Amino acid sequence: MTTPALPPLDGIRVVDLSRVLAGPFCTALLADAGADVVKIESKAGEDSRHLGPFRDGESIYFNVLNRGKRSIALDLKDPEDRESLLQLIADADVVVENFRPGVTTRLGIDYEAARARNPRIVYASISGFGQKGPMAGAAAYDLVVQALSGVMSITGTEESGPTRLGESFGDTITGVFAAWGISTALLAARTTGEGQHLDVAMFDSMLAMLPTAHSQLQASGVTPKRVGNRHPVSTPFDTYRADDGLFVLAIASEKGFQTLARTMGREELITDPRFMEDALRTENEPALRKEIEAWAAGRTVAQVLELLDAAGLAGSEVWNVEQALGSEQARYRGVVESFEHPAAGTVSYVRQPVVFGESTRPAVRRSPLLDEHHDEILGEARAR
Structure with a gap:
């Protein structure tokens, strides 16, 4: 031993x-x-x-x-x-x-x-x-x-x-x-x-x-701005509303977005010109948020997360400190x-x-x- x-x-x-x-x-x-x-x-x-x-x-x-x-x-x-x-x-x-x-x-x-x-x-x-x-x-x-x-x-x-x-x-x-x-x-x-x-x-x-913000500044020459809970580069990557609260959804790949669209029963979003790549999804973030929250409406956070998990997508509740510890x-x-x-x-x-x-x-x-x-x-x- x-x-x-x-x-x-x-x-x-x-x-x-x-x-x-x-x-x-x-x-x-x-x-x-x-x-x-x-x-x-x-x-x-x-x-x-x-x-x-x-x-x-x-x-x-x-x-x-x-x-x-x-x-x-x-x-x-x-x-x-x-x-x-x-x-x-x-x-x-x-x-x-x-x-x-x-x-x-x-x-x-x-x-x-x-x-x-x-x-x-x-x-x-x-x-x-x-x-x-x-x-x-x-x-x-x-x-x-x-x-x-x-x-x-x-x-x-x-x-x-x-x-x-x-x-x-x-x-x-x-x-x-x-x-x-x-x-x-x-x-x-x-x-x-x-x-x-x-x-x-x-x-x-x-x-x-600050590696992400620094990279943004170098790439565009534009000072990064506040975007709330969103990821500054990738979309959908934010908190979204279901019937009984908020859930987190984190997708940073084309494959992930395609899987999400199929999970939502909205496969046509894959070829929607507003959402065909990450930069376009970020540019049209309000429209994509509307689609995701329309799908989540009528479902609890637990139900949404069960569907995301079954599809292999990253999502979670938003825990408070007591829940996390x-x-x-x-x-x-x-x-x-x-x-x-x-x-x-x-x-x-x-x-x-x-x-x-x-x-x-x-x-x-x-x-x-x-x-x-x-x-x-x-x-x-x-x-x-």
């Missing part, structure tokens, strides 16, 4: 100086993959301990984002505490911070200070606009980055105006890119023995998530886990979603109380 492999980041020590969302999301992903994440907090606690939503006085937001970590509170302006931090870095593999550019230099804990203690350190700096550049010092929140990246300009409808995505994706996708960059740099460090400084910007990360699919995949917290009670979270072959999944570890592991962490540092 083959012995299961250890978690991919087993043995990796991460010193986490980050706060609120992008950085803690990154380090939570690393903890999910087996890394030992040491969270450095101020004496008052990391900012998100004081952000809602709350339950029994505990921030659920903080506890979800800081699962699997250990906490130590240090005053980084105090020379003794700063030296304790540098001792931790000396034996770590990774540092993650998301202070404004220049703050770590003023505190004496920047990449150069870390590298002087540990040449193989991978030091990730997360910021709104990068460590250098015309906007490097600008304040950045998710809303600001969504607005400046262009993603809001293509989200919503003409009537709604620019619309923020329904989650803080500017932060979370930056956390994903930071975790990817850290893992890549750790591989390089294993080969060369040298670490490096990673400059991860929210603005850059959001731009990297509680779905049989989510349960089967095991993506939602939970832990018991001494103050907040049962806290559920969505673990990092990649299945690493036969590697064992790290045991679930709850989020830490403030400074809970102070003596334990410093004792480990002194023992080395």
